Structure formats: structure tokens, C-alpha cells
Amino acid sequence: MLSRRNIVFVVLVAILECERPLFAAQSQTSIFSPQSAPARSIAALSHFTLALTGLIFAVVAGLLVYVIIRFRRQDNDDGSEPPQIFGSTQIELSWTIIPILIVTVLFLTTARVVFDVQDAPKPKSALDVTVIGHQFWWEVRYPGFQVTTANELHVPISTSSAPEPTFLKLTSADVVHSFWVPELAGKTDLIPNRINELWISPETAGIFKGQCAQFCGAEHALMLLRVYADTPGDFAAWIQQQQLPATAPQSDAVAQGRKQFETLACINCHAVNGTVANGRFGPNLTHLMSRETLASGAMPNTPENLARWIDDPDTFKHGSLMPAMHLTKPQIDQITAYLVTLK
Amino acid sequence: MSTLPISVPGYETHQPYKGRVAMFTLIAAESAIFTIFVVAYIYYIGQSLSGPTPREVLDLPIFNTIFLLSSSLTIWVAERALVRRAMGNFMAFWGLTILLGAIFLIGTAHEWYKLITVDHFTISTNLFGTTYYSLVGLHALHVIVGLILLLAVFVFALMRALRPEDTKRVEVLALYWHFVDSVWVVVFTVVYLIGR
């Protein structure tokens, strides 16, 4: 009976091991649905590793089950002690050599992927993007295009016929963060006083989700990341849009809102291109409404959410570094009316 | 009776004096701590964004070093004297060791006084300041602890309370003092030779 239960456990665990890849299909952040070259290399190596360790598990666990069943004390045991065996040089040598061989194979395979991914040559067509981590949002800059945005980055797709990978430079303005979009690449940390590099090459257009993967303080959990892979045409259009200065107010109400924004300390932290607002501490708001979410994914970008955020950021993100400005409702409504025009 | 007299003949295994093993183990732990401070010092050589550099403010503490390293010699002579039970000699050289150690500390204090009041160079000035004061300070702390223990033994000797069986304990303490001196060799090399 005991032996049957042990077998059940072994089988259960084996099934779980094999079923892991199956679950991948249901998630947008699975490491097993790679959509970009580095993620693909990693996934291939991972499959090999899983197969190898699965084999080792099957052999050793199988032996363990066998031993437990075969050498259990029988009911009719006479109480004598079995022959005492203290070792065997031959056996011990073989179970030292075989693991050394396995490690050699695994290491060589690993090293190849490490060098392939990390030292991949950068084609001339590559796009340069700089990502700067903040508590608790992502500053995204396109140095070649003079564009600064936040939390949602757009990149062109990169196909084998028209390769246009994106090479990211990663750093931080405060503490250590980590850039992780599983379907595109492994994660790389954003470390203050240091510039790290990461490259991605999304193959199909679409949205790729991720989030900060290094504990960075109170709202680490809500430092979400969205990468939009666009067709070349869409990407060019997006860049053009982002390069424009802020939409000028088209009505008095909006102009009034802008005046409030510029006099009520908002500009200490925020920038709106083409206006006096030039703060660096918080996200650039020039094209705020071109983003699908607010506060790095904390909530959808709607005027109601925006108003509530301005009123008290703590309702959405308790540790966020934006203070509650203690504005009156009319002030909030006016500022919101202004901000929603920043497309 | 709670145990069987197991009287199968075995052979004597020579086991070292426990104080010695313990002191070596403590020295290993302390070495690991000092290594981390030395690594930090070396890592940050030339990395300070502003403020004075080692070359600008540090003078080679030649005399200080001579005093401290000779204290290793005097303590060794004291140990030999204690083994011979030549208590007069022992106290003379042991006392000399303490004196040399104290002079070293005074020298360090003097150096720091100049750095702080004249050069306005403190632990918070820059990376060099942080790593310098931490490393040299940690060493100085160990010298202070050593001196206190050496003084205690000196007092026991004065009270004629050092018995023959205490010799090996004194030798173990001397081991600690040698360790402190050898750490100074490393600190001197890294801070005053390599780092400058």
C-alpha cells in the first residue's frame, strides 16, 4: 500500500512537470510562448534543459521507488541484519563521471546561448530606446527621435526579411528595477549609476505585457509594462504623433485648465512639451491620452480615473510618489479637462 | 550506571589545544570581514565623484607601521620569556608591546585629526573617505580590543596570577595580536601603497 502511494506521488509530480508547457497557452506572459528572437533562444534551451532534468528525474526517482518497494522489510523477516556494504569504488566512480558528462553538455549548450543573446551584433537598422526606471513608473526615451513618453513603449516589428530589432539601454533614477516582458526576452535589471543593455525583436504586431521584476518599494507590484509592437507604418505614425508638441487648448475651459496645471505645482514634476511645464520627476504628459493605462498600468486611462488619480493617487497606488494635491473639485475638473486634450 | 564501559582497545588520537583552534577559527571569520572592507576599498579606488584623493591627503605612516609591526616582535619575545617562566622579562616585553600598540593608536588619531581639521576630509566626504575611515577604523577598533586584552593579562601578571597552565592561553592571545598586525600589513599596502 505504501509503495502504491509512492508511485502515485511520483506519477503526479511527473505529470505536473510535463503539463507546465501546456498551461502556457492561456497566458499573455508565459515564457513558453516566445514572440521574439531572444525569448525563442531561451525557450529552446529551456525545453532541452527540462528534457534533460526530466530524464534524470525519471531514472533516479524510478530507482528510488524500486528500492523502496524491493527492499522493504518483509512481514516474515527473521530480524537478522542484511550484509553491510561500505562502498564500491567502481560504482562511485561511475556515478561521478556520468554527472560530469551531463554537466559538460549542459554547460556548453548554455554558454552558446549566453554568448549568442548577450553579444548579438547590433544591425544598423536597430532602433535605440532608453528606459529609465523610477519608483513606480517607466520613463521611455527615443533619442533618435527626441521623443519622451512613459510606461507604454512602441517598437516596430522585426521580421527576418526586414530586421529592425530594438536595442534598449536600461538604467534607473532611484533604486534597482527590472524590465521583464516574458514573451519578448529574459529580464534585465535597471540599476542606478549603471547602463545595461537588452534587445528585443517582436515578430508580430500586438501588445506584450510585463512588469517590474525587482522589488523596488511599496508599489512594485503595480509597476506594469506594456510593449506595443507596430507595423512599420503604424510605428512611424506613432513616432510622428509623439514628436508633436502638446495640443493647444481649443476652448476657454481647457485653457483655464492649463493655467491651473501650470500654477498649481504640477509642473514641478511633469513636463508637457511646448509649454512651460518641464518637470522631470514624474512622467511626461505631452501625449497622455495616447496611452491605454494610467500610473503604469494601475488603471485604464479614462477621464473619471484621471480625475480620481489627481484627487488622491493613494486610491489607486498607495505608495506612489505623487502626493495628493488637495485640490478643490472645480480645480480637478478643469485640470482633467485640459489633460484629456493631450492626445 | 547509564553507559556500558566500551572497552574495545582504540588508539590515542592527538587533538590540538581547543583555544588555538578556536582562535584560528575566529581569525578566519575576522579575515572574511576585513576582506569585504578591503574589496570595497579597492573597488572604489578612483571612483569618487569629488573631494580629495588619497595622494592629496595621505602621508605614508612609516613610523606608525614600524611601531605596530615591532610589537609583534616584542610580544614574541614576551611569549618565549613566559614559557621559561622568566616573569620579569615577560612583563617588560609584554608591557612594551602594549606601549607600541598605544603609540600606533595615537599616531592614527593624530593622522585623523589632521585629515578632519585641516583637510576637512571625513567619512561622508566621498567614496574614498567612506572606505578609508571604515577600513582603517575597523582595524583600529581591533587594536583597541587587543590592547584591552593585553592589558588584562599584564594586570594578571602583576597580581602574580599567571600560572603555568595559563601560558597556552597567553599564546592564543598573542596569536590574535599577530593577526591584527598582519591585517595592518594588508591595509597599509592597499591604502597607502596601491591606492595612492
Place this chain on the structure above:
Amino acid sequence: MSESSLPLPGSLPDATAQENREGTFGNIVEILHDWVTTVDHKKIGILYIVYSLLMLVAGGIEILLIRLQLAGPRLNVVPAEVFNRLFTMHGTTMIFFVAMPIFVGFANYLVPLMLGVRDIAFPRLNAFSFWMTAFGGLLLYYSFLGGTGLQGAGTSPDVGWFAYAPLTERAFSRGHSTDFWALALIISGFGSIGGAINFITTAFCLRCKGMTLFRMPLFVWLMVVSSVLVILAVSPLTAAQFMLLIDRYLGGHFFDTQAGGSATLWMHFFWIFGHPEVYVLIMPAFGIASEVIPVFSRKAIFGYPAMVAASVSIAFVSLSVWAHHMFTIGMSAAGNAFFALSTMIVGIPTGIKIFNWLATLWGGKIRFTVPMLFSLAFLFQFLIAGLTGIMLAVAPFNWQLHNSYFVVAHFHYVIVGAILMMVFAGFYYWYPKATGRMLDDRLGKLHFWLFVVGFHVTFDVMHIPGLLGMPRQIYTYEIDRGWGNYNLIVTIGAFIQAIAIVIFVVNLIASVFRGKIAGPDPWDAWTLEWTTASPPHAYNFDVEPVVSSARPLWDLKHPDDPD
């Protein structure tokens, strides 16, 4: 279970046992005073163990709250700040105030008995080490009362158990949470180093006659190796914590990136401690396995010298693998490759140990006592844990899995599935020696099955959210990530394990009064502790034993076939 085949004394009531019972009715103050001022290794061992069990409950409550918060997406069981304190305290508690001290407790109790001597090398240092450890833990928990009090969970540490800089610098961590963390661990670190000095010295200087180093029980060897690692690993952590306090209070810039300091320097220093630390935790578990498995297979350990060599190799190599916790910080390809290789290499001697235990079972007559059940589960689970460790050693795979729930699953597989499993085995095995009574067998088996089921429900499933992109140390997650169902299952398993632990604690307490009387050698074992009374007299041995093999009792019981 079969009793000793030798008519050892202690199965008859003797005067000292009665004397102990009379003392029990004595003055409470006297008893307390005795325990607080004791320098006896057995009492200090029990102090460590009881302390660790109390901390296990604290760490367990923390994790149950965490699991409730994570059981579904965007729940509000606890606010973010409290959650961040809970997981920091859970990790810090379990590693420094449960796993480390519980083995120091076992070692304290057992090492002198196994070596045939009166006490450990430095009994007063021993007591000092315990009280330093205890005080460190109390200081850590005092943090819950500081700051804004319990509602905001006080000012307890909230920076993660590895406290990365510069999050821990004054600029980003106002208040005293980081200070509690650093000070509590500096203090308990001195306790750990004191204990390590004691065990190393005892093993090298205080063995009974005839006991060469290669006749010591493997548990003692493994404690020595663990202690050497403590000496070499805890010291760097202490140094780094001093540096952090210098930064926070003396204006230092060790990890102050605004002044040119390095965040990665903290990482290197921390993991130079952090990796050997996990071997500090597992070595004693290996030691217990090497005592329990042979006895219940009725065979000597297969390959004693290889086991010693493998343990020493693991310790040595483990000092060179630390940056496998840092594959994502932007090291060069060569750097990543080196640490991948060293990490894979450390798997080789580890695997050898598993094979040796397997070979010990082979050809034996396996008795499924409760300690053996836990040991067999240990073998399965440690195998899996080691294999997920090999997966994590593959640096590119690590770039995806680092800081995800896959890693959390892996290390809990080691710490709970292997280490805690052997802690339980050790309890069931040596409790009769320390108390004179057996733990209840039926409750033990219930504890075992319930715990193993709960363990697998939680930690097998936990790998999946990691593979699906769930990072660790997050207080909540989005609905659209698809992690909710798995997290719910993980939470359910946690509560099953909690129930099993309650059963275990009930067994521990009840068996003191109602357990079957054990006698000196209830398991028919072979090492010196089983020659003393249960519990042993204060002085351990009437006469210093003289041994001529690693299994002195086997030699006595089998004069025709001694080792």
C-alpha cells in the same frame, strides 16, 4: 519498532530519573533561573529548538496572511505596505531564526553525545551565542511595535529579506525598518559565529578515545562543514550590514549611487553570504539523513569517505557560485558563463550524496518508521529541488525565471521539502533520547501524510505562475494575467501544511506526558548517543567511551562482525 538488542541500562527505573521528577515540582523561579543561566549543551540545545519552533509559528502566521492576500487577483486582505513587511519578515524569520537555530539546537544537543564527551568546547560561549541569537530575533520582532504601531505593522523591515541597496539607503527607506533588519542580524550573526567556533573546536579537539575524525558520525561532520561556511559566509553579511549602517548614520556612501556608489556591490556582498548560507542550512539536514537512513535500512552508510569528501566539496564550490543570483544585472557573457558552470558543478557532489543514500537503501531491510517516512520524502523532494536548481543554473533560462515564483517554488522545495522534512525526521528520531518518551506514532503518520500532501499541493503548483511570468514580492496581480487559480491552490496547500504543523506541535507536547517510555536505544541504532540514558544524565557518560569504529554500538551488538 524494534528495541535495542543489548540489555542497556535505563529500561529499569533508576534513581536519577526519580530525582528529575521530584525536581519538576520545585520552585518555578529556580527552574527559570536554571534554564536562563545554564551552560549545559543539552539545555541550550532545547532552548534553541523551542525558540526556533516559536519563530516557526510567527513566520507561519506571516505566510498565511500573505497567501490569503495572494489567493486571488487584486484582493485587499492587507494593504501593500503591510504585505511588504510580511514577506520581508517571513523570509528573515525563517532563515535566521528558524532554520539556522534549529540545527544549532540539534547540534548542541547531539554533538557531545555523539563524540562521547561531557560538553561542547566552550560552554559559556555557547550560552552567549544562544542569547545573542534570541535577542536578535526579539529585536527584529520588536520592530512591529515601533513606528505607527501594529495597524501599519509598525516599522518592521519592508525591503525584502535581501534588502537591496539603494532601496535601503536613508533616501529611500526613511524610518527605522532597515535599521531593525541590520541590527537584529548583526547581533544574531555574532551568535552564529560563536556557535560555529564552538562546533569546529569541539569536533577537532574533544573527541573521545579512539574516535579519529573518520569515526565521527556524519552528522558531526556535516555540522563542522556547516560551521565553516558560517564562519566564511556570515562574516561578509555582517561587514555589509555595518557598511549599510555607516551609510545610513555616518553619511557614508558605500551603496549611495548618487555619490558614485554601487548598487551591485551590495548584491555581490549579500550573495557571497547568501549562497553559502543555503548550504549552511542544508548540510545539517544531510547529516540527519546520513544518521536516520542507515538505521532504518539496517545498513551502514554507503561510502562514508565519499560522503565526507562530497560535503567538503559542496562547501568549497558553494563559495564560488554566488552570482547565479545576479544573472540579470548585466554581467558580461563570460561572467554569466562562469557562474553557470560553477553552479552546475556544485550539483555533482550533491548528486553523489543522493546516490550514496540510495545505495544505502539498496539491499537493506527498510523499516517505515515516521523518521524514515520523512527521510524518504526528503530524497524525492531534494532530487526535484536539485533539478529545478540545475534549471536555474542555465543562465538564459534564469533570465526568465529569476525573481519569479519559479524561484520561490524552487527554494521552498529545498527549505521545506528537504530541510524541514529532515528537521521533522530528526525530531521523531531523537525526541525519545531527549525526553525518554516516544512521539505518538499515529499522530506522526498523520502529520507526515497531511504535510506531504499540503507541500505538494502548494509547491508543485507554485512553479506554474513563475513560468507564466509572475514575479515575486508583489502584493497583488492583475486579473488578466491568468495566475489566480494557481495561487488559490497554492494557498489551500499552505493551510493544509499549517494543520499538519499544529498536529506536530500537539504531538510534541502531549507525548511528554503520554508517550511510550523509550529506553536508551528504541531504534536499535549504532552511535554513542544511544548508549546513554533517555534523557541522558547531566554529565552524559559515566565513563569516557573508547571506540574503534564509526558504529561503536554495532560493534558491541555484533561482536562476530564488527566494522
